Each structure stands twice: as structure tokens, then as C-alpha cells.
Amino acid sequence: MVTLGATAALLAEAPASAAPPAGLKNLGDARQVIVVTGRSWTSTYSTVTAFQRTDQGRWIQTFAAMPARNGYGGWAWSASRVQDTGTTPAGTFTITQAFGVLADPGTRLSYRKVDGNDYWVGDQLDPRTYNLLQPSASAKRTWRTSEAERLAAYPTQYAHAAVIDFNRPAGVHWNEELGEFVADTPAHTSRGSAIFLHASGKGSTAGCVSVSRADVAALLRWLDPALRPRIVMAPASDLANA
Secondary structure (H helix, E strand, O other), X not given: OOOHHHHHHHHHHOOOOOOOHHHXXXXXXXXXXXXXXEOOOOOOEEEEEEEEEOOOOOEEEOOOOXXXXXXXXXXXXXXXXXXXXXXXXXXXXXXXXXXXXXXOOOOOOEEEEOOOOOEEEOOOOOHHHOOEEEOXXXXXXXXXXXXXXXXXXXXXXXXXXXXXXXXXXXXXXXXXXXXXEEEEEOOOOOOOOOXXXXXXXXXXXXXXXXXXXXXHHHHHHHOOHHHOOXXXXXXXXXXXXX
């Protein structure tokens, strides 16, 4: 949880205002958008704002600006991001699922309450399971636990989290024999995995975006898959190109 002192520091570093969605290029048919922006490509402080489009096509800001943290390495365009650089991928992404160590706060997204057997895999030697949540560490699994995050080991940050669909695989299905999810079209194993909008820890992230636990829960309750939500992330100077 961000302290009052940390919140003041975040607001001091954050942009004065967020760009309205009308200036963004890649929203498609989205009627909900979360905008994450920072002052520069090297900044680890950012601001999160959220907007919803009315039936008349007008974008309305739905929450006050939220102080946030991003990757310790600043930002990198999603197409050129490299795993383990601590950069937050810049671009526009869908949001389709959520999880948390705590119970579902009331989101309409698909939500999994994780336990000690849940892992998020980032094993570069096993592309078919890369960047997937695995609900068990099966004895026949093909991925290494040393190359995966045991989600319950981060009860503060992963109290609640929305999955940002950066570098996600396609054609995902359950392999009964191996006891794991696999992808027909794997993600790019050099670009990184496990990019979430999650609750804040003590500082910057390894590439995710973090806001207070209360703010994550509020955003999850607001997000509606029927409104095809997207998240746009980039420094202020390049937000219109994200």
C-alpha cells in the first residue's frame, strides 16, 4: 500500500494531466480505456486515468487521476521490449482477465483467486507455456518453476491484478496429459511475460503498472468486457503514438 508520503512524491513526479482518449489512435471499438503515462522514457513514476465512452460518443473521465509506478527501467516500445530489462511496454493492449490472492472484488472480467499452486510462467525454454497462468505445478509439466512466478508469494502486489495483454499467446488450451495450459501460437519469448496492472509494493515494478490496492479493486469493479476495455501506456511525449 502506498503511504501518504509516497503518494505525495508520486503526484509531484506525475504529468499534470492525462491526454483524453479522443487523441489516441488504436482504441478500435473500445468504450472503456485506462491511460497510463509518465513524464519521460526513463521515469518510473506515472499516472493512471480511466475514461468511458457514452452512447453519444463522448469520453467521460470516470476516476480521479491515480498515482502509479511503472518499471524500474522506464519504458520501451512493446515491439522492441526485452525480457528482464525492467521496462514497461509502451502501446495499446486489451484487458481480458484478472486474478488475485484476495477474493474477487466484484469484477466482470474472468477472475481467478490464486493459491500456492498457481504460477505465471516465463520460461524461455518452453515457448508453448510462456506468458500463461498455470493452475498447478504438475509432475509432468514442461516448464520450470524456477522460471515462473508463484503468484501467492506476492500477497501485497497481487492482492488484485488485471492482466495486460502484452505479448500474449494464441490458441491456448488445456493439455490433460501434461496438466498445463499450452498455446498453439506461442508468445515471443524474448519480450517478456507477466505484465499486470496490480497493487503497489514499496517502489517501482519489474515492468508492470501499480496503483494502490483500493484503486486496483475500483478499476476491476469498473472494467466491463462487454465494453471492450483497453489500456494505453506510454510517456506523455509519445502517448498519441501508443
